Amino acid sequence: MKVLQVLNHFLPFQTAGTEVYTWALSKQLQKLGVEVKVIIPNKGTKEAGDYVYDGIVVHQFAEPSLVDRSLIMGFRAPEGLKHFVAYLKREQPDLVHFHELAGSNGITLKHVLAAKETGAKVMMTFHLAGYSCKTGTLVYKGEMLCDGVIDLQKCSTCYLHTRGFSKAAPYLVRTSNVLHQLSIDASQWNNKVGTALGTVHLLAKLKTDLHTLVDACDRVVSITHWYQQVLLANGIDRRKISFIPQGLPQSRTALRVENKATQRPLRLLFLGRINPFKGLHLLLEALKEIDSGMVTLSVYGNSDDAEYQSELRASTSNRINIYWKGNLQQKEVVETMQAHDVLCLCSTFSEMSPLVIQEAFAAGIPVIASHVYGNAEQIRHGENGLLFKFKDVESLREQIQACIDDPTLVNRLSKNIQPPLDFSVVAKAYYQLYQKLKFPS
Missing domain, CATH: 3.40.50.2000 (Glycogen Phosphorylase B;)
Structure with a gap:
């Protein structure tokens, strides 16, 4: 074959x-x-x-x-x-x-x-989810999780909001809908206004293209x-x-380290792209109100948003419990994870199925993650990890504090972790x- x-x-x-x-x-x-x-x-x-x-x-x-x-x-x-x-x-x-x-x-x-x-x-x-979501995030107007159903009015409003037309969106959607009903594709006009007025047509095409793809x-x-x-x-x-x-594409299941939860301070790990979608800013904000002597954070990853990374690094320059570690080679991931207690995954969009969760499970460490679809499918709250409310800094802080207050929690979560599928x-x-x-x- x-x-x-x-x-x-x-x-x-x-x-x-x-x-x-x-x-x-x-x-x-x-x-x-x-x-x-x-x-x-x-x-x-x-x-x-x-x-x-x-x-x-x-x-x-x-x-x-x-x-x-x-x-x-x-x-x-x-x-x-x-x-x-x-x-x-x-x-x-x-x-x-x-x-x-x-x-x-x-x-x-x-x-x-x-x-x-x-x-x-x-x-x-x-x-990825972009075949049924024009923004690729499944987050409505950047604020709440979306059910993923392609609805021309809802999705057009959301898309225009993400493109900087939040105030004008209601008027643009109404006009765009009229043009679409008249079979006028304003997106073919070679200007920004045409693209905005063609939004309903673009969303209708997204739905048609999804069905055409599956049919083919x-x-x-x-x-x-x-x-x-x-x-x-x-x-x-x-x-x-x-x-x-x-x-797990690269199977490297590490030996479990028992009684990690008795170690202090709690060692948190962030591993991923350093950009707003991965939510590192939420984690840094959550740690502000937690005693720095009780928790450390190691940050690994590349940035595809230099301004975002620069702002975060500047804001943490005086915080002695936060360590910027740079990039990490793939072969070092599981071993590095084992040197920490908990992975933090603060996604601000619905990732399909974050591989980093599987890598954490291979290392035997639990994950604190935002309650979005791809995370919640792998993490059972209170069993093999903890979930916090979407984009909610206080909820994230509560999960971290729970791991600090209960010295046995991390170990209990770790024992319920199942090795990832080979x-x-x-x-x-x-x-x-x-x-x-x-x-x-």
């Missing part, structure tokens, strides 16, 4: 969750006898390229598109699409497995439709139960959806699904 894994970037040039997931899946599938290749766009060039990463052949198809508004808005197909199709026709895969769509000069819905036309079986794994696929995969419910709530056929849970199990589930699609009964 030959399978092509399709995404926008791959190792070693980008090492985010989707890339690591695809690498782990490809390696395990190779062990099962599957011929696997990865396809990514070679952006900004007319040349194709190939390289090998960890025994996996990676094909970079030529993608010379000049990025402009028409490409970003999806009004025209990327120039590299024909090169993508030519490669598929040359390789003749049994199955083409998409892991993300990005629009512009990346992988798009047009690539999925083109893959289907070659006669191959087509699959899509949802790693022989099967779509959700890695969480909560997003499976979002898909169903948006009218996706249950028979098209398979659930394959998250696993990725070989994940790969076998995919392999069985591939076989089912190739040889339908």
Whole structure:
């Protein structure tokens, strides 16, 4: 069986969750006898390229598109699409497995439709929520969790709010709705006002594109139960959806350290991207009212928001219990976690299934996390971790203080942690699904 894994970037040039997931899946599938290749766009060039990463052949198809508004808005197909199709026709895969769509000069819905036309079986794994949420956060107006149902009025209001039109949103939505009912797509006007007035049309297209994507696929995969419910709530056929849970791509389950909770101070860990979405500012604010002699915080991670990081570092320059540690290599993650008592995950949006929770469980340490969908699916409050109210600093402070006040709490939570699923199990589930699609009964 030959399978092509399709995404926008791959190792070693980008090492985010989707890339690591695809690498782990490809390696395990190779062990099962599957011929696997990865396809990514070679952006900004007319040349194709190939390289090998960890025994996996990676094909970079030529993608010379000049990025402009028409490409970003999806009004025209990327120039590299024909090169993508030519490669598929040359390789003749049994199955083409998409892991993300990005629009512009990346992988798009047009690539999925083109893959289907070659006669191959087509699959899509949802790693992010952006296919049913224009902001990609599933947070309504940045304030409260959303149910994920695409509603043109609600979603248009939310999207305009996030784009800086909060005061004008009610008027823009009404006008945009009238234009949409008249089949006038204002988003094609080449200006900011047109984009704003085309919001309802853009949200209608989001819903249509979701259904077109699923219809084009022989099967779509959700890695969480909560997003499976979002898909169903948006009218996706249950028979098209398979659930394959998250696993730990790099299995390194550490030996448990007993009686960690008796150690003082409480050693907290933040590990992730340093930007507002990860909520480090909430954690730093929560720690202000806690005795610095009773708790420490180690901060690991890269920043993709220099101003945000600079402000946080400046605000903690005189706080002797907060340590900025810089970046951490993947191979060091579990061992570093073991040197701490609790991981803090303060997400201000609904992540699909944070891998860092699985890594913490591999290290045997509990997690204090915000009560958003992806966190709550893995963490049972009071059993293997603690959940705090969404964006609520006081609620977060209460969970930290509980770990300080009760010396046995961290240990009790740790004992209830189940080791994460090995990725070989994940790969076998995919392999069985591939076989089912190739040889339908």
